[in-house]
Amino acid sequence: MKNLSYLILLFTLQLAFIPAKSQPRPDEKTSTIASKTAGLKKMPGFFNLYWEEKTGKLYLEIDKWDTEFLYVNSLPTGIGSNDIGLDRGQLGTERIVKFQKTGPKVLLLQPNYTFRAISNNADEKRAVEESFAQSVLWGTEVLALEGERALVDITSFCLRDAHNVSGTIKNTKQGNYVLDATRSAFHLPRTKCFPQNSEIEVTLTFTGSDPGNYVRSTVPTPEAITIRQHHSFVQLPDxxxxxxxxxxxxxxxxxxxxxxxxxxxxxxxxxxxxxxxxxxxxxxxxxxxxxxxxxxxxxxxxxxxxxxxxxxxxxxxxxxxxxxxxxxxxxxxxxxxxxxxxxxxxxxxxxxxxxxxxxxxxxxxxxxxxxxxxxxxxxxxxxxxxxxxxxxxxxxxxxxxxxxxxxxxxxxxxxxxxxxxxxxxxxxxxxxHNYIASTANRGSVMDYPHPLVKLSKEGNIDLSDAYADGIGTWDKTAIAYGYQDFGSGTEEKAALNKILADAIKQGNIFLTDQDARPAGSAHPATHLWDNGGNAIDELNRMMQVRQVALSRFSEKNIRQGMPMSTLEEVLVPLYMSHRYQVEAAAKVLGGINYTYAMRGDGQKPLEMISPEENRKALEALLATISPEALVLPEKILMLIPPRAFGYDRTRELFPNRTGGTFDAFSAAEVAANHTVGLLLNPERAARLIEYKARNEKYIGLSEVIDQLLASTWKSNQKPKSDYEAEVQRTVGNVVLQHLMTLSLNKEAPAQVRAIAFMKLSELREWLLNSAAKGESQQAQVVYALYQIKRLQENPEELKIPEPLAPPPGQPIGMNDPSLSCDW
Structure with missing residues (x-):
């Protein structure tokens, strides 16, 4: 009996170690796609979609594994503020992606196309692929399987902030917002499938506190921003x-x-x-x-x-x-x-x-x-x-x-x-952009055009040719390079090079943003919003046009029944109508002609601008800050009262320091600041020193500053009125502020700072020995001496007042930049 009991126990233990037949747990059961989607709305297409009304979920059927396609997110509806930059129809980043399946897991993988091996050698390709990181954009579990097809719940992928709306709002200092899932859902009218693309749209609500002014001015309830985002899955081209x-x-x-x-x-x-x-x-x-x-x-x-x-x-x-x-x-x-x-x-x-x-x-x-x-x-x-x-x-x-x-x-x-x-x-x-095209008879629509305003023989404003009509000569060259379909037997590289060589011979060349946008850029013919083959001549002509228009400015510049205070809106772009041509002419000073020359194409890489042209540019620029250019006629000043009720001040108007009345000196300061800031740009100053060192005939930084001081602080021209005298003092203060700033600019070369510092010392000596007349001039001299002394004795603690900045300019009105109308 004892042995039998032992055998029974041994047999029982052996049975315990025999694996039982596996039985699926309830949560491991995999449904078929047909059973899982029964009763759901099917949207057949590139990827089949299924809509579950009861739960508000969207399902995606994957039948393409390790097959690359394009994923694009976008913004069908916007916030309505240019400053925030979230506009209707804004596209996000396009990504090549593919679905991969490992067991019950599905990953949406983005390969790294920045680093490749264009080769038939699989090992060579794999070495590159494994050397650089890829990105998994999303992962989820399989809900149902049928053969090689899998069904996944794509709800979480779509109901997220794919466009980084909350980050954009935060970066523009408009508040801290987070996505509120309870106020977000699919937008079915724009969720559709087609043979080559599947489109999904969602309504997203972002909630937050402390909304900024741009949000407050555009959103009905600023604590809740509701917009739509779009997801596109697109078949790649063949x-x-x-x-x-x-x-x-x-x-x-x-x-x-x-x-x-x-x-x-x-x-x-x-x-x-x-x-x-x-x-x-x-x-x-x-x-x-x-x-x-x-x-x-x-x-x-x-x-x-x-x-x-x-x-x-x-x-x-x-x-x-x-x-x-x-x-x-x-x-x-x-x-x-x-x-x-x-x-x-x-x-x-x-x-x-x-x-x-x-x-x-x-x-x-x-x-x-x-x-x-x-x-x-x-x-x-x-x-x-x-x-x-x-x-x-x-x-x-x-x-x-x-x-x-x-x-x-x-x-x-x-x-x-x-x-x-x-x-x-x-x-x-x-x-x-081709920003040199304006100097070649408006040769491209890819330049930024300022309206070409002319004066008729009778001296009237003529806008009949304000903008060019039709495509430009450079544009035809560009299309020929990009889209010409060459016949058999044509060597493409040589044919493309000939297209560009022919254009160069005709004077059609290309220079772009990097040559035009920086305030200190050097090319004298490459600029935004300019006109004419010669920047200096066009500036002088534009100043004549401006003077004619200002002389005729009256209540007739606004509609009948409009508040007279709204004349300021019309006056601002007119008073500043020369601003872009000033920027263009400033590039002649310390500028240099150059091209994107290629070895063997015959182009001259660099060409110095003559000393005579440099001095001509300086003369034209200094004329824009003369009292004659900046003083507004008394008849204009008597037309513009403080703002009418219901018409608040906006950034489109001149800055105001006079308690709401029109501030004539602020307008003059704004215009002077624009010109002087360009004259004393640190990069331009550095080039002036270099070119003078290479050729003594060239204008140097010292000469530029001397002439700037001679036309302002040391001017021998007697003002025609106390108003002109005060405008001249306003301009002088702007010059002093820019000169002090340049002397302390740590980004500027040491010699630039040294010359600026020396000129300030020379100005101080001149002021000490000058015979200031009248209380106003004496006050200006005393305060200037005080500022220069503080800079000399304790520059680190000196806070230099910043001159007033112009109202927004580009696009002929709004200042952006880096965005602009770029790709």
Whole structure:
């Protein structure tokens, strides 16, 4: 019995170690896709979507594993503030992604296309792939399986702040906001599927406290900001697109990557231009239709006559494509009713409203692998046209009693819109700004044009040629480089080089933002909002136009029934109408001509500007800060009362230090600050020292400062009135403040600071020995001596007052920059 009991126990223990047949736990049961989606609304397409009304969830069916596609997030609705920068139709970043499955887990992986190995060797490719990090954008669990198809809940991926709205609001100092899931949901009218793309849209609400002024001025309840975000899953283009090499002279932006399969004798960085896919039906023909034309669609929300003007301007590009041998290869059509503007199948020109005027943009979706533009997307700010209208009001004084309003203002504004539409569409074709084109007879719509205001033989303001009509010569060159379809037997590299060589011979070259935007940039012909072949001559001419318009300024510059105080809105852009030409002329001083010369192309890389031209520029610039240029006629000063009730002061007006009355000296200070700041720019000052050292005939920093002081503090010209004298003192104070700032600028070279410091010491000696007349002049001298002494004795503790800054300027009104209408 004892042995039997032992055997039974042993047998029982053995049974305990025999694995039982596995039984799935309830939470491990995998449903079929059909059973899981029964009763749900199906949206078949590139990726099938399923909507569950009861739970408010969206499911995605994945049938493409390790297959790359494009993911783009965007902003269908905006906040309405240019300063915050979250506009209707704003595109986010495009990413190449793919789904990967490991067990029950699904990952959305973004490969790293910045580093590649263009090779047939799999090991070589794998070495690069494993050397650089990739990004997993999202992960989730499989809910249902059927063969190679899997169903996942995509709700959490979509109901998130993919566009970083909260971060943008925080960065613009408009409050701290977080996504409120209880007030967020899918927006089904814009959640759709198509054979080549699946589109998902969501309504998101961000809640927070302490909202900023920009939020308060645009959001009905500032504690809750509700907008929509969009997600696009898009099939990548086939491999039929032929990338085109980047050339810095061509005017195209594009993509770049490092190819580690490159032989060591060749550059490892590869650069390609961004362009649409376009091919001729007959590449050998001088003129051929396209296999598939490029079509842009106009937002139906743009009103007439604006819509027609925008479509006409955008259509100008067909002139360039025809010059490149295409027939009707570029078209602009009205957006089909019911079409989704966020759908990547549509190149879009969108009309966007904001609470204040601001920039327009040309953007789009680019294939990061090849540079192919998949979708062009233009954003045009609706208030821009009103700024041109305002400029025309200031120039024309058109509101005469009993007479019809001149049609010139609307004509000018619509002409600007045509140019604007062409400009922004140009960006979506792959073309960058060309800021030297204005000096070549307005040779490109990719420049920023200031209205060309002329004086008739009778001395009247003439706006008939304010903006160019049609595409420019440079634009035809750019399109030929980017889109010409060469016939068989043509060596493409040589043909592309010939296109650029021919343009260079004709004087059509390309220089862009890096050469134009910085205040201290050096090229004398590369600038924003300028006109004319010579910046100095155009500045002098513009000052004459300005003087004529100011002499005729009256109550006729505003409509009947408007508060007289609103004359200031019209006066500001007129008084500052020379500001951009001042910036252009300042680049002649200490400037240098240069090109993007390539070895062997025959271009001269650098050319010095003559000493005579430098001195001519200084003379023209100093004339802009003379009392004659800055004093406003008494009749104007007596027209503008303090602001009327209901018409608050805005940033569009001159700064005010006089308790609400029009501040004539602030206007003068603003204009003087603009010119003097450019004259004493530290980078320009450094070049002046260098060029003088290399050639004694050149104007140096010392001479510039001496002439600046001679025309202000040491001027022998007797003011015509106490008003002129006070304006001259205002300008002198601006000069002193800039000179002190330059002497303490730690970013400036030591010799720049040394010369500025020496000139301040010389000025102090001169002031000590000057015979100041009158109490006002004596007061200015005493205070200047006090400031210079403090700088000399204790510079670290000296806080130099900053002169008043101009009201917003670009775009002919709003100052941005780096955004601008860039890609």
């Amino acid at each position: 491999n039929g697109f032929k990338p085109r090499a980047f050339d810095p002279r061509s005017g195209y932006f594009g993509i770049s990557y490092m190819d580690y399969a490159t032989p060591i004798s060749e550059p490892i960085v590869k650069r390609l231009i961004a362009r649409h896919r376009l091919q001729k039906k007959n590449p050998g023909a001088a003129l051929s239709e396209a296999v598939e034309p490029i079509v842009y669609y106009m937002d139906r929300g743009a009103p007439e006559p604006i819509r027609t003007a925008l479509m006409e301007g955008a259509s100008w590009w067909n002139q360039a494509f025809e010059a490149a041998g295409y027939k009707n290869a570029f078209r602009v059509e009205l957006m089909p009713e019911g079409a989704d503007p966020m759908d990547v199948r549509y190149n879009l020109i969108q009309w966007v409203h904001r609470s204040t005027r601001g920039w327009s943009y040309g953007g789009g979706v680019i294939d990061p692998r090849t540079g192919e533009i998949i979708k062009g997307h233009v954003t045009l700010g609706s208030l821009r046209v009103r700024q041109d209208f305002l400029i025309a009001e200031g120039l024309l004084a058109p509101y005469e009693d009993g007479k019809p309003v001149s049609p010139e203002m609307e004509k000018m504004a619509l002409a600007r819109l045509r140019q604007l539409a062409a400009h922004e569409v140009g960006h979506t074709l792959g073309i960058s």
